[in-house]
Amino acid sequence: MRDMHAAAPVSLASRAPAYAVTVSEVLRLALPSGSEVVAGASGLGRGIFWARLLGARQGLLSGSESGEMVLMSAAAVGRGFSRVIRELAEAGVEAVVVSLTPPADAVEAADELGMPLVKVGTQLPLVEVERAIISLIVDRESQVRRRVEQI
Numbered sequence: 001m002r003d004m005h006a007a008a009p010v011s012l013a014s015r016a017p018a019y020a021v022t023v024s025e026v027l028r029l030a031l032p033s034g035s036e037v038v039a040g041a042s043g044l045g046r047g048i049f050w051a052r053l054l055g056a057r058q059g060l061l062s063g064s065e066s067g068e069m070v071l072m073s074a075a076a077v078g079r080g081f082s083r084v085i086r087e088l089a090e091a092g093v094e095a096v097v098v099s100l101t102p103p104a105d106a107v108e109a110a111d112e113l114g115m116p117l118v119k120v121g122t123q124l125p126l127v128e129v130e131r132a133i134i135s136l137i138v139d140r141e142s143q144v145r146r147r148v149e150q151i
Contacts, residue, residue: 020047020067027118029136032120032121035118037116038117038118040095040115042111048069048133050134052068054076077103082106082108089113093115094116097126098120
């Protein structure tokens with residue numbers, strides 16, 4: 001009988017799934033035209049593994065995981081948003097998408113953390129933006145082909 005040893009635990013946060021896309025790719029391939037990075041441009045190379053829309057009444061960190069891009073409703077962007085940015089960063093969230101211009105202190109916090117803070121227009125509901133991001137993550141190759149055909 002062979003000597004069986006327990007394998008050393010492997011941190012899932014340190015293993016990037018094969019289906020990750022970068023924030024930059026999400027910006028180019030999934031977000032509506034006119035979307036802009038308002039802070040944290042140094043983090044555009046961060047890997048995104050999933051997207052989640054959080055409403056104002058939801059617990060901000062409820063279910064947020066490392067590698068996510070979080071979309072925040074307009075009602076959630078206001079006073080104290082810089083604290084929210086810091087808490088999301090601590091939870092491992094890689095980027096935040098908002099539909100309103102965030103307060104200056106939130107922009108400063110995102111820049112300091114290198115966390116991309118992206119403002120999308122109001123032409124699409126955030127739930128549609130969330131679907132577009134998830135679709136890109138799940139089926140990146142066909143999304144790239146589709147976008148090239150549009151251009």
